[in-house]
Amino acid sequence: xxxxxxxxxxxxxxxxxxxxxxxxxxxxxxxxxxxxxxxxxxxxxxxxxxxxxxxxxxxxxxxxxxxxxxxxxxxxxxxxxxxxxxxxxxxxxxxxxxxxxxxxxxxxxxxxxxxxxxxxxxxxxxxxx
Numbered sequence: 295x296x297x298x299x300x301x302x303x304x305x306x307x308x309x310x311x312x313x314x315x316x317x318x319x320x321x322x323x324x325x326x327x328x329x330x331x332x333x334x335x336x337x338x339x340x341x342x343x344x345x346x347x348x349x350x351x352x353x354x355x356x357x358x359x360x361x362x363x364x365x366x367x368x369x370x371x372x373x374x375x376x377x378x379x380x381x382x383x384x385x386x387x388x389x390x391x392x393x394x395x396x397x398x399x400x401x402x403x404x405x406x407x408x409x410x411x412x413x414x415x416x417x418x419x420x421x422x423x
């Protein structure tokens with residue numbers, strides 16, 4: 295970045311601007327970190343199971359704007375990793391003209407995975423032979 299031409303200037307016009315609306319987030323707590331790591335592991339499983347079925351990612355209903363947000367697998371992974379590392383997520387570009395049928399909710403991912411797990415054949419063990 296170029297140097298600030300008003301650095302140290304008491305008449306800096308930026309002083310008239312309000313500060314950020316939201317306070318800076320601090321680092322994640324140990325519990326939040328564990329939850330984010332679990333979400334990242336789950337995301338890998340969900341992607342492995344659903345991407346081959348033409349699911350592009352996850353849709354999240356935004357409480358702030360009341361609109362669905364469509365996150366491709368890579369974008370969601372990057373956002374979770376950024377939250378894990380920085381304690382916050384930076385704004386990102388929304389998906390361009392997403393096909394809503396190609397995205398599912400996190401709850402759908404969890405239910406689908408539970409269904410696959412429940413119907414998977416048990417591995418052969420000495421007791422099953």
